[in-house]
Amino acid sequence: MSQIKSNEIRPELIELQNKALSLLNGFVKSTTSLVTKMDPNNASIDEVERVENTGExxxxxxxxxxxxxxxxxxxxxxxxxxxxxxxxxxxxxxxxQKIRVLLVEDDEMSLNLSAKLFKKSTFKFDYAVSGRDALNKLDNNEYDIVFLDINLPDSDGLSIAAQLTNSKSINADTSIVVLTGSHSKLTIRRAGQVGAKAYLIKPLRESTLRVALDKCGYEY
Structure with missing residues (x-):
C-alpha cells in the first residue's frame, strides 16, 4: 500500500523539482544580465569587437x-x-603678468604725459615726485622697471640709481631707464656706469617707451 502511494507521489515531486529548477535558472540568468549591464568590463567579446571596429x-x-x-x-x-x-x-x-613700473619725475607736465603711456592694462603704474619719495617706495614695493629722471629737486637721479644697484634691497636687480633732457655724453656715460638699461630724452613717447621696454626684456 505504501509503495503504491509512493509511486503516486513521486511524479508530483519530480514535477515540483523541475519547476523549482526552472525558476532558479531564470533567476540566475536575470541576475547575470543585470550585473553585465552595470559593469562594462563584463561585456561579451562580440560587443567589444563591435565597438572597436565600428566605434559604436x-x-x-x-x-x-x-x-x-x-x-x-x-x-x-x-x-x-x-x-x-x-x-x-x-x-x-x-x-x-603686469609690468610693475615706477616713474620718478618732478615736472608735472612731463609726469602727466608719461603717465598716459602707462594706462594700458599691461602695466601696474606708480610714481614719485622726489628722490626721497622714490627711495621710500623702492624700500617698500617691488618693481620691474624704474623710469628715473636725472634732475630731481632733492637729489641726483643717477646717485639714486647707483645706490639702488649696489644695495641688497628688493629692487637691487630692477631695470633702470634714465630720463633726461640732456644730450651730454658725460651724462650718458654716467648712466651706463650705474647700470641703466636705456637712456631716453624727455618727453617720453610711445616709440621710445617701446625701445626701452625691449631693452629691459618686455613688450609694449
Whole structure:
C-alpha cells in the first residue's frame, strides 16, 4: 500500500523539482544580465569587437561621456577650506603678468604725459615726485622697471640709481631707464656706469617707451 502511494507521489515531486529548477535558472540568468549591464568590463567579446571596429557605443555610454565632459573638476574642501576652482586658477596663470613700473619725475607736465603711456592694462603704474619719495617706495614695493629722471629737486637721479644697484634691497636687480633732457655724453656715460638699461630724452613717447621696454626684456 505504501509503495503504491509512493509511486503516486513521486511524479508530483519530480514535477515540483523541475519547476523549482526552472525558476532558479531564470533567476540566475536575470541576475547575470543585470550585473553585465552595470559593469562594462563584463561585456561579451562580440560587443567589444563591435565597438572597436565600428566605434559604436550604447546610449548609456554616450550619456555618461556627455555628463563627464561637462562635469567641473574640484577638490573636496579640507578642514573647512573653500573648494579650489581649477578652471579659474588656470586662467589666472595663463593671463600675462603686469609690468610693475615706477616713474620718478618732478615736472608735472612731463609726469602727466608719461603717465598716459602707462594706462594700458599691461602695466601696474606708480610714481614719485622726489628722490626721497622714490627711495621710500623702492624700500617698500617691488618693481620691474624704474623710469628715473636725472634732475630731481632733492637729489641726483643717477646717485639714486647707483645706490639702488649696489644695495641688497628688493629692487637691487630692477631695470633702470634714465630720463633726461640732456644730450651730454658725460651724462650718458654716467648712466651706463650705474647700470641703466636705456637712456631716453624727455618727453617720453610711445616709440621710445617701446625701445626701452625691449631693452629691459618686455613688450609694449
Amino acid at each position: 557605443t550604447s546610449l548609456e555610454q554616450n550619456e555618461l561621456k556627455q555628463s563627464t565632459a561637462h562635469h567641473k573638476v574640484t577638490t573636496p574642501p579640507l578642514n573647512g577650506e573653500q573648494t579650489i576652482d581649477f578652471e579659474k586658477r588656470l586662467r589666472e596663470l595663463q593671463s600675462p
